[in-house]
Amino acid sequence: MNKTNIGWCTHSWNPFNGCTRYSLGCKNCYAFRDYNLHKKTWAKKYPNGMEVVTVHTDMLREPYKLKEPAKIFVGSTGDIFHKDMPLDFLQRLFRVMNDNQHLVFQLLTKRAERMVELASNFNFTPNIWVGVTIEHNDYCYRANLLRQVPASVKFISAEPLLNDLSDLNIDGIDWLIAQGESGANARPVELEWLTHLREMAQNNNIPFYFKKWGGSGINKKSELLEGLMYKEFPKNVYCLKKN
Numbered sequence: 206m207n208k209t210n211i212g213w214c215t216h217s218w219n220p221f222n223g224c225t226r227y228s229l230g231c232k233n234c235y236a237f238r239d240y241n242l243h244k245k246t247w248a249k250k251y252p253n254g255m256e257v258v259t260v261h262t263d264m265l266r267e268p269y270k271l272k273e274p275a276k277i278f279v280g281s282t283g284d285i286f287h288k289d290m291p292l293d294f295l296q297r298l299f300r301v302m303n304d305n306q307h308l309v310f311q312l313l314t315k316r317a318e319r320m321v322e323l324a325s326n327f328n329f330t331p332n333i334w335v336g337v338t339i340e341h342n343d344y345c346y347r348a349n350l351l352r353q354v355p356a357s358v359k360f361i362s363a364e365p366l367l368n369d370l371s372d373l374n375i376d377g378i379d380w381l382i383a384q385g386e387s388g389a390n391a392r393p394v395e396l397e398w399l400t401h402l403r404e405m406a407q408n409n410n411i412p413f414y415f416k417k418w419g420g421s422g423i424n425k426k427s428e429l430l431e432g433l434m435y436k437e438f439p440k441n442v443y444c445l446k447k448n
Contacts, residue, residue, distance in 0.1 A: 214277060216276070222250065224236065229340060229343070230315070230341070230364070232392075235388065262297075277309065306331070308332060310333050313338060320337075320354060336362050336380075337350070341367045361375065368398065379439045380437075382416065399430055
């Protein structure tokens, strides 16, 4: 369990890692980039390489050590609903999250189809937030699948935003996150794509979280959108102190 500089969470928890590229947003994946940079020193962390899903049962006890409320991104180096993620491990993972309801667990996936297929196997307690990545207009259908999951908070991460999400329907969505792509080979993001999402969120009274522009230009680290910062969270943040 590590503290993180990802703005919309306080910790990252990786009881599994490894992934395979799945859609357009995966082209410049930061997890693959970091793995290639640290391959020798991360051999224990990735015993089977980056492209093989590996579970770490020894990490399942980590949330029990946190006594104060926290927002935890689950699986920052993989996809929780990857086709190779074992169902029995996912059930154990959900039981850990069910046991620690003073913590918010944020699950994010591109594999929305498998998420819906398996949803009936899990208890979505109110501290489990579920999101889908929608980085391109071709994937707006993932929002329809997300609406089928009985999570108390459903969110969309438009990151890395690759074009205008003109077909996006945010009915029933509780939170919208957006960011341009990061890294040396980042694909550009247009102001109009970002302001469209902001206006969509505002018109539907949905919290909007703008992370940063990304890219490699002067504004790559800027967290301002038209001179303003947007760091909004769902109002029903579910976090209780542990007894």
